[in-house]
Each structure stands twice: as structure tokens, then as C-alpha cells.
Amino acid sequence: NLAAGMEMLHVAALIHDDVVDGSDTRRGQRSLKAQWDNRTAVLGGDYIMARAIVMMGSHNACSVIINAVESICQMASGELRNFGMRHREPTAEQCIDLARGKTGSLFAVTCSTPVLLIDERYRDVMERYGMSLGVAFQIIDDVLDLCQQETALGKPSCGDIIEGKHTLPLLYLRDGLNQAERARLLAMEGTEIDEDDREWVASSMEATGARERAEVIARQYAAEARAALEELPPSPYREAMASLADFVLARGA
Secondary structure: OHHHHHHHHHHHHHHHHHHHHOOOEEOOEEOHHHHOOHHHHHHHHHHHHHHHHHHHHHHOOHHHHHHHHHHHHHHHHHHHHHHHOOOOOOOHHHHHHHHHHHHHHHHHHHHHHHHHHHOHHHHHHHHHHHHHHHHHHHHHHHHHHHHOOHHHHOOOOOHHHHOOOOOHHHHHHHHHOOHHHHHHHHHOOOOOOOHHHHHHHHHHHHHOOHHHHHHHHHHHHHHHHHHHHOOOOOOHHHHHHHHHHHHHHHOOO
8 A cells, every 4th residue: 555655646746747847748648638638637636646645544654644745745845946946047956956856755755654664763764765766867867858759758858948947957958058059949948849959959968968967967866875775784675776776877878
């Protein structure tokens, strides 16, 4: 129930994200927002989120519910901060903070909640592992949004550009462009961009070194995740969690 409930929180967040971002595709299929409408998708996401919390309630532990609800708060706060930064140039640290709130918080809660029922001594370790793993995952995800095609992503590429989002790879990309190229990138916001523009973005990510710069930071956070696990007793489970950090990085290869 706990694992299924956490995954349902994730699914609910994705449903709401598609409404906020205006996305018609999710995992290679039509999003609920596209299949129905915004109102129905929001209510569907709310229902799934509520059912997830009910499932977690079967453990009769307030700490489990509080942890889950705190994750929802942090994810919403991260999206709200992104909106509040529209049309402002962020710093690299601000982009990473957005990744912490958007994805890191969910990973941290998902990883740390089970120890509330098993052994709370390891709560801090698992929170640090999950947060670092989540930030690495989000940075790689943001890189892929700019570099991969829709067939691989399961959704249209360059969505972060169209939606005016602040991500670390986009910050590094803008750093490497000249004035005319920056103007071209800015003109894509809020528009339907064509395949030539998508290919230009992908090639510019390589030419400017933006992809490599972002992946270096992702590797640092993956290393932090693995380092946190050293505080756990040796076990096949610890080894499996360490391999997840490698998998996150391999997604961008």
C-alpha cells in the first residue's frame, strides 16, 4: 500500500502538471487533459491523490501521512516559485532549488517514508539519498527535454522552452548563445515550434557545452546520493539503490 500510494501521488502530480503545462501527450499517449478537459483532469488528479493518502492511512501512522502531504506542499511550492520567476534570469542555484522542490522532494519523501515504519534512525540518510537522486533525475530529464525527440520522450520535446520554465540546461544554453541566438530562443516561448527549431536547440546544447555542463552537475548529485548510502549497513538493497543513481545518469547517455 505504501509503495502504491507513493506512485499514485506521482501520477496525480503528472496529471496536474499536464494541465498546468498544457501538455497533450504523456508517456506516448494522450494526456487526461487532452482526452477529457482541464476540469475533469484536475478532479481526476485530486481523486487519485486522495486515494493515495487513504491507502497510506492503512498503516495507522500520522508520520506517514504528514510526510506524503509535505511532499505535495513542496511540489506545489516549487511550481509556484517557477511562475514567480517568469521573465527573470535565474541563477544556477535557483534552478537547482526548483529541481529540489519539483522532483527532489518527491524522491526524498518516497525514500524516507518506509523507515518511519521500520527504523527512524535512517530517516535523514534516506531523505538525503532521495533528494540528491531526485535532483540528478530532474537535471537529466531537463537535458533530455532539449535533446531528445518526441518518440523517445513520450511527449513533445522543448516543452520547457515553450512554457518559459527555468531549468539548469536552459540557463547554460542561454549562456553559450550570442545575442541573435538568444533572441531566437526567446521567440519560441509560448509558440508551436517546428522541427528545424527543435534540431537547432539540440545541436546548440552540444555546441555550447550546455549539455555537458548540466550533466556534470547531475553526476555530482548522483555521487552525493551514493555517498549517503554509505551510512547504511551493507545489503543487496543498498547496492540496488546505488545502481539507481547510475541508471538516472544512463538515461541521458
